[in-house]
Amino acid sequence: MRSAIVMPDVxxxxxxxxxxxxxxxxxxxxxxxxxxxxxxxxxxVSAPATGKLVxxxxxxxxxxHAGLVLGYIEEETV
Numbered sequence: 001m002r003s004a005i006v007m008p009d010v011x012x013x014x015x016x017x018x019x020x021x022x023x024x025x026x027x028x029x030x031x032x033x034x035x036x037x038x039x040x041x042x043x044x045v046s047a048p049a050t051g052k053l054v055x056x057x058x059x060x061x062x063x064x065h066a067g068l069v070l071g072y073i074e075e076e077t078v
Contacts, residue, residue, distance in 0.1 A: 002072045003049035009066035014038045016058045025053055051075040
């Protein structure tokens with residue numbers, strides 16, 4: 001099953017700053033996955049689930065707004 005990494009509502013214009021994880025890399029729920037730039041400040045968006053990053057929908061510098069899916073994590077099955 002895939003879990004979406006969703007851009008939270010930050011109340012201002014934002015852009016993707018940096019991906020901390022490459023495609024195919026393992027992540028754990030709560031790990032920081034992507035850094036967002038908002039008005040010269042940055043904040044991290046965390047992984048919603050444990051699994052592998054399988055899709056990045058935006059690159060560094062791309063503008064984003066609340067509710068957009070930034071990427072997907074393929075969850076591990078037990």
